[in-house]
Amino acid sequence: MWPIRELYGAGLLAYALGVAGGLAGHASKKTATWMASLLCSLSIVGALLEFGASVGALLTNSDLAWSLSSGVPYLSYTVRLDPLSAYFTLALSLLAAAVSVYSLGYLAHSPAARSPELFCSFLNLLLLSLTLVFTASNILFFLIAWELMTVAAYFLVVFDHESAEARRGGLLYLVMSRGGSGMLLVGFLLLASAAGSLEFAALQGVGQRLPPPLGAVACLLFFLGFGVKAGIIPLHIWLPAAHPVAPSNISALMSGIVIKAGIYGMARVFFDFYGALPVWAGMAVLVFGVVSALLGVLYALMEHDLKRLLAYHSIENIGIILIGFGSALLFRSFGHPQLAALALIAGLFHTLNHGVFKCLLFLGAGGVLQATETRNMEKLGGLIRRMPATALYFLIGAVAISGLPPLNGFVSEWLTYQALLAGFGATPALTRLAFPVAGAFLALTAALAAACFVKAFGITFLALPRSAEAERAREVSFSMRSGMAILALACVLLGLGATWFLPVFDPITTRAFGVAVSQDLVAGKGLLLTAGSVRGGSVSTALIALLLVALGAVPLLLWLLWGRKSPRATGPTWDCGLPGLTADNEYTATAFSKPLRMIFAALFRPRREIQADFEVSPYYPTAIHFESEIQPTFEKHVYGPLREGVLAIASRMRRLQAGSIHLYLAYIFVTLILLLLFAVRG
Amino acid sequence: MIGQLLAVFAQMALVLFLSPLLTGFSRTLKARLQTRRGPGVLQPYRDLHKLLRKGMVIPDTASWIFAATPHVLFVTTLLAGLLIPTVSAQAPLSLFGGVLAVVYLLALGRFFLALGGLDTGSSFGGLGSSREMTIAAIAEPALMLAVFTVALAAGSTNLSTVAQAALGQSWRFLAPQQMLAFAALFIVLIAETGRLPVDNPTTHLELTMIHEAMILEYSGPYLALLEWSAAMKQLVLMTLLVNVFFPFGLSPDWSPAAALLSLVVFSGKLLLLAAAVVLVETTNAKLRLFRVPELLAVAFVLSALALISTFLF
Numbered sequence: 001m002w003p004i005r006e007l008y009g010a011g012l013l014a015y016a017l018g019v020a021g022g023l024a025g026h027a028s029k030k031t032a033t034w035m036a037s038l039l040c041s042l043s044i045v046g047a048l049l050e051f052g053a054s055v056g057a058l059l060t061n062s063d064l065a066w067s068l069s070s071g072v073p074y075l076s077y078t079v080r081l082d083p084l085s086a087y088f089t090l091a092l093s094l095l096a097a098a099v100s101v102y103s104l105g106y107l108a109h110s111p112a113a114r115s116p117e118l119f120c121s122f123l124n125l126l127l128l129s130l131t132l133v134f135t136a137s138n139i140l141f142f143l144i145a146w147e148l149m150t151v152a153a154y155f156l157v158v159f160d161h162e163s164a165e166a167r168r169g170g171l172l173y174l175v176m177s178r179g180g181s182g183m184l185l186v187g188f189l190l191l192a193s194a195a196g197s198l199e200f201a202a203l204q205g206v207g208q209r210l211p212p213p214l215g216a217v218a219c220l221l222f223f224l225g226f227g228v229k230a231g232i233i234p235l236h237i238w239l240p241a242a243h244p245v246a247p248s249n250i251s252a253l254m255s256g257i258v259i260k261a262g263i264y265g266m267a268r269v270f271f272d273f274y275g276a277l278p279v280w281a282g283m284a285v286l287v288f289g290v291v292s293a294l295l296g297v298l299y300a301l302m303e304h305d306l307k308r309l310l311a312y313h314s315i316e317n318i319g320i321i322l323i324g325f326g327s328a329l330l331f332r333s334f335g336h337p338q339l340a341a342l343a344l345i346a347g348l349f350h351t352l353n354h355g356v357f358k359c360l361l362f363l364g365a366g367g368v369l370q371a372t373e374t375r376n377m378e379k380l381g382g383l384i385r386r387m388p389a390t391a392l393y394f395l396i397g398a399v400a401i402s403g404l405p406p407l408n409g410f411v412s413e414w415l416t417y418q419a420l421l422a423g424f425g426a427t428p429a430l431t432r433l434a435f436p437v438a439g440a441f442l443a444l445t446a447a448l449a450a451a452c453f454v455k456a457f458g459i460t461f462l463a464l465p466r467s468a469e470a471e472r473a474r475e476v477s478f479s480m481r482s483g484m485a486i487l488a489l490a491c492v493l494l495g496l497g498a499t500w501f502l503p504v505f506d507p508i509t510t511r512a513f514g515v516a517v518s519q520d521l522v523a524g525k526g527l528l529l530t531a532g533s534v535r536g537g538s539v540s541t542a543l544i545a546l547l548l549v550a551l552g553a554v555p556l557l558l559w560l561l562w563g564r565k566s567p568r569a570t571g572p573t574w575d576c577g578l579p580g581l582t583a584d585n586e587y588t589a590t591a592f593s594k595p596l597r598m599i600f601a602a603l604f605r606p607r608r609e610i611q612a613d614f615e616v617s618p619y620y621p622t623a624i625h626f627e628s629e630i631q632p633t634f635e636k637h638v639y640g641p642l643r644e645g646v647l648a649i650a651s652r653m654r655r656l657q658a659g660s661i662h663l664y665l666a667y668i669f670v671t672l673i674l675l676l677l678f679a680v681r682g
Numbered sequence: 683m684i685g686q687l688l689a690v691f692a693q694m695a696l697v698l699f700l701s702p703l704l705t706g707f708s709r710t711l712k713a714r715l716q717t718r719r720g721p722g723v724l725q726p727y728r729d730l731h732k733l734l735r736k737g738m739v740i741p742d743t744a745s746w747i748f749a750a751t752p753h754v755l756f757v758t759t760l761l762a763g764l765l766i767p768t769v770s771a772q773a774p775l776s777l778f779g780g781v782l783a784v785v786y787l788l789a790l791g792r793f794f795l796a797l798g799g800l801d802t803g804s805s806f807g808g809l810g811s812s813r814e815m816t817i818a819a820i821a822e823p824a825l826m827l828a829v830f831t832v833a834l835a836a837g838s839t840n841l842s843t844v845a846q847a848a849l850g851q852s853w854r855f856l857a858p859q860q861m862l863a864f865a866a867l868f869i870v871l872i873a874e875t876g877r878l879p880v881d882n883p884t885t886h887l888e889l890t891m892i893h894e895a896m897i898l899e900y901s902g903p904y905l906a907l908l909e910w911s912a913a914m915k916q917l918v919l920m921t922l923l924v925n926v927f928f929p930f931g932l933s934p935d936w937s938p939a940a941a942l943l944s945l946v947v948f949s950g951k952l953l954l955l956a957a958a959v960v961l962v963e964t965t966n967a968k969l970r971l972f973r974v975p976e977l978l979a980v981a982f983v984l985s986a987l988a989l990i991s992t993f994l995f
Contacts, residue, residue: 352921384745404790405783414782417839424834436989440982443826444819450793451815454726458800458811463743528777537839539779545786547778551757554698555907558734563903567737573744573804573899581743587800587808595816599975 002056004064008081008135011049011093016127022121033108036116038104043124047096050089050131057086060339061507064136065201074198080137083507084272088134088264090504091352094490095256095359096127103249103362103485105476109370111160111247119159119247126152126253133261137200139188143181153258157246166245173242176235180228184265187221190214193271200268207274215274219281223271223288230262230318233292234634241297244307244375248366251307255314255368256359263321263351270325271344271512276332283434286326291440293319293445297604301596302453302604302630304377304589306365306682309456310358313401316445317354320416321347323438327419332513336426340530341517342510343419348505350412353494357400357409364394367461367480372474377456377589382465386473391461393484398457400491402450406541406548408494411529413446414539415521418531451596459589466583496542499526508656590628597630604630617667689774689936690764697763700949701913702726704920708956715964726913730906738902743803751798752900752907759914766918767925769944771845771932778837781829784922789913792818795908796815806888810895810946817873817880817892817974825870828863828895831988832926835859841926848929862988864927869922871959873974875916878963878976890968900995904940906907917952924951 018039057064065080076179103123106112112119129152132145154177158170192198195206207215224235231239239259243251270277270285296315302311324347331340367390368383369375384391400407420442423435465471475481494501499522506516523534530538575581597606608628612621656667706723713720740748762784767773779787795817799807824928833839836847854860873880876893885891888898897908925932931947933940969977 007765124886150898370980382743384747402789402793403786404793405779405786410786414786417782421830421833421839424830424839433990433993436827436834437986439830440823440827440985444823447789447815447819447822450789451796451819454793454796454800454811454815458808462745462747462797462801463803477723524777528797534777535838535840537780537782537843538777538832539783543775543778544783547761547764547775548757551760552742554760555753555756558906559903562731562734566735566902568902569737569739570742571739573802574806575804581803583803585803585805586803587812592808592812595812596819597969598972599820600817647806670771 002060004053004056004060004062004081005066006051007049007056008079011046011053011130012128014042014046015124015131018046018124019121019128022117022119022124032115032117036107037104039117039120039124040100040107043100043103043120043127046095046124046127047093047100051093053081053095054086054090054093057081057282058083058090058504058507069136075140076138076199078137078199079132079135079140079600080200081135083511084264084267085135087348087352087504087508088260091260091355092127092130092134092257095253095487097356098359098483098486099249099253099363100483101486102252102366102480104636105479106247106366106370107250110249110366111163113457122152122155122159123250126156126250126258130257130261134264139192139198139203142200143188144186147181149258149261150174150181151282153250153254154424156250157242157254159247159250160245162579163245168590169238169241169243169245172237176228176238179412180225180235181331183221183225183228187218187225187269189494190218190221200272203273205273205275207269216278216281217278219270219274223266223285226262226265226269227288228262229265230259230322231292231315232288232297232318232322233315234638236292236296236315237635237639240303240308240311241313243311244305248307248362248369251311252359252362252366255311255362256355259314259318259354260351263318263325263347266325267344267348270329273374277329279330279333279431280327282326282333283332283431284326285329286321286434286438289319289322289326290441290488291319291320292316294441294448297445297448297452298596298600298603301448301593304459305375306368306380306460307362307375308458309377309452310361310365313361313452314354315359316449317350317358317401320413320442320445321350321354323347323442324350324412324416324419327416327423327435330423330427330431331419334427334431335514337515338517338520338532339419339422339426340513341505342415342422342521344509344512345502345505345517345521346412346415346419348508349415349498349501350409351444353400353408353412353491354486356490356494357397357407360393360397360484361401363480363484363487364390364397365419367476367484368394368473370476370480372467372469374467374469377459377465380460380465380470381463381583381586382461382470383473384461386465386470387461387475389481390402390476390484391457393481393488394461395457396488396491398453399493402453403446404450405539406495407491408498409491411495411541414529416442417536422532422536448596452593455589455592459587459592463582463586464581464583466586472529482652496545498541501531502529542599603633605633606630684772685936689770689772692936692941693764693768693774694760696768696945697760697906697914697917697927698910700952701917702730702910704917704952704956705913707953708960711957712964713958715960726909727774730910733901733906733909734903736902738900738904741802741899744801744899747794747797748801748899749904751794751801752911754794755791755911756907756914758787759911759918762787763914763918766841766921767845767922767932769933769941770936770946771842771849771925771929771934772936773806773845774936776840776842778859781833781841781844781922782839784841785825786920787855788918789818791911791915792938795896796927798900802899804899806891806898807893809889810892810898813971814896815890817978820975820978821870821873821981824866824978824985825874827982827985827989828866828870831859831863831985831992834989834992841922845925845929845932846934848926849934851989855990859991860927862940862984862991863921866981866985866988867923868958869977869984871919872962873978873981874919877959879969880977882968920952920955921948924948924955 300312
């Protein structure tokens, strides 16, 4: 018998100790560093224990719940490790372990170095609250954990509080998260009013009992509330502002798993609390998914800030996950549980996969940032020679996120395609056209992502360094490399061993749709991944990887036959006869994405300004200034007016707040009377 | 088991050794249409043989990516060639991955090719990489939608199943959705294999290059691998087109007699398609780079229409 409860409890305890240990303050720099290492080790221990608990819960297919009463009405500290919770806890603890290992070496030379023990304390708080978000099973307890997670993440984002950019990004994150939480609160209260209880266990399938308009409103509130956290477009603007400015290990956790809390919430509400939703709901999720995926990657392409680029890719991947979820909702509405299970698996698997490779990429970017002190790709280059290990891990992450075989990103995108293809045959009338069109846009997204990562890896790591900082860069410490190695290995294993991983989803789909499909998705002694049946299509990443290696014998043979004796020299790259190739000859990140900027000019509305200074004739310029920027459409046209409106109302409402205690007491009194009247009447 | 293994090797030999011939045929035919004599259809073999024996110069700015690129491109393209049905409707390894795996294996090769272009530090390499990735990206939706149309008709993404379904109804290519999908894929084929009017494989001006610009710094055996991969990629995509849309003569299995007969028919179909591509090449001027998206938008509309016709008929 697997001691799941004990492991889970011990894990929470380790995190909690990690929180408490950092709050005491420190006597000297040296003790602070020691303390930080200790607290990081505690989070590693906590992550490993939670990993054990979630693996145990998934393997034994258990549904454990235990509860502590709080003494406050309606609030009970109920935690429940059902398959969905266990799955997200698994993803969290895997990433948490890797990030904590990375942090051991990272903290000393990061923005966190000022008070590393406090930083670790917040890190542990974030991990603790995330674990609780994924396992809490009481509405109030869930919301408390949710807020705790938001606040912990906020403190970590603004840890470098001397940077105005960090403060602004953090504030935007906090404000938008508060808005999202408000919507969630209302949504949950509507559900609770129908169920008559605040326990998740009582909420199962309760969405149907709400009268249709209210049910739809609640549904929308949940989608928007969780959508803010997940960063779907157009609720995404905090994400590229907050993720890049955080210390890199936190960026990794934010993009890897914190935004997945929104995905967890949607999965919990839509597939657990609601039965079959109307068709428009699934369609809306699908459309938001497609839009987020495509716009996310297009905005990413325009970035030459390495971390902002990665942040936009998080939006893209959330979109891909939502394509899976939207399809699953549609299939459930049309009564195809098998297909719904396939689509949900595609979405959930991509959730884990994205967590793994995005975390890896952010850790790699963190290494680059630490070694060169710049996030601007136009100042990087040539790092593959200076930081070979980081470059290799970043490349693995780049191949995985581009959805290329045989790594994990390919597997979940392949499953998504198969779900979409099946959707065409299984749904009636015009709805069916949505699926292949979504598939085509997914293909465009994936190809653009590949283009973007050729840019991200190629400009950052290859050819000549573009600045003195990049020239001086050194490989990062052993613990940072180890953290990345864990995730790179996970990318490979989840890709090659996908078929062995799929049974994990059976209990989840059984609960949601009453079917377990991993048997049908796997064939050929576990080597083939199929689209529900071998006839429908199959792929084997393990065999593809094996063959790619084996076919390497052909070039080797050719070399043995003919090439062995031929001389091999090193020479300079062709520079058109200039006196030696310099970094100025290299293509820049901006130039790389220029064709796409022009093709999608209608979206980007690029503005550029070229100004040439000259003394004698304009044909002999002494200096040329080039400026180019794209228009931030959502910030300008959606959030601009919104902010204006809110500020206008706020300045009117300021009159209420006159600074007189007596007036405030009067407000409280009037409110109390009104509430009492309301209660007596109701 | 032995039979299957033999089939794998037979197809590997076919993909490896037929692809330079297809390239040679295209070049000779193009030369004839331009009233030149041309170097003869066997020239690509001679080129490859020569390049494989020559020495090479590796740029001093390059890293291991530069050396890995030709190998990755070669093995991914060759593997894609093993997943598609060529002379037999039963591709030897079709279970290992269907049409999606083929598309994504080629994408993996392209990913490394573009990195190889950037690795040299030359402006031309970056220029080629940027354009290659851009065109590949905007060709992708048309490609995928057309692929979906075909896969939906067969109810499978497995290419052998698709070919067998097509074989069952030989005149199916007259159906509107098939013709539209074929037209879309034909445009994508031209873009993906870097032919006029999208890219000029024989240009000598670096600024108009796409594919050639990326491999400008490669020489000797590495260049041989790259050239060979390009030839194989062309064979793979053309095979996909002829066997999915015109499956006549595909042998149902790998028995020597049937396969040999089928090889003749298969080669004939390939030559016809290559001739069509050459005809397009000789009658069209190269498009400006920013007109290429319009061409690919046409392909997208065609494949969308194909899909809608599947739904109507």
